[in-house]
Amino acid sequence: MASSYTIGELLTEGYTVHGFCFGCGTGRPLDLAAIAARRGRQLQLLEMKRRLRCTVCRGRVEICLSS
Ligand SMILES: [Zn+2]
Numbered sequence: 001m002a003s004s005y006t007i008g009e010l011l012t013e014g015y016t017v018h019g020f021c022f023g024c025g026t027g028r029p030l031d032l033a034a035i036a037a038r039r040g041r042q043l044q045l046l047e048m049k050r051r052l053r054c055t056v057c058r059g060r061v062e063i064c065l066s067s
Contacts, residue, residue: 004044004045004046005044005045006041006042006044006050007036007039007040007041007043007048008018008034008036008042008064010032010042010045010065011032011033011036011041013067014065014067015032015066015067016029016032016065016066016067017029017032017045017059017063017064017065017066017067018063018064019032019052019061019062019063019064020058020061020062020064021054021056021060021062021064022059022060022061022062023054023056023057023058023059023060024054024056024057024059026042026054026055026056026057030052030057030063035048042048046065046067048063049061049062049063049067
């Protein structure tokens with residue numbers, strides 16, 4: 001399951017993660033390297049998603065993986 005990946009594994013395997021806000025429609029790529037540097041490579045993707053908030057409206061952000 002992709003959702004059980006850690007940030008480190010996503011970086012190693014070259015995945016890109018986009019975040020999309022349901023509230024205002026803002027979409028942007030997430031900087032995995034910066035997140036790994038700040039929170040550690042062991043951070044789980046699901047845990048990261050739970051903490052994500054839209055920078056525009058503070059709404060919930062859904063994530064989309066692509067390789
Ligand atoms: Zn938003």
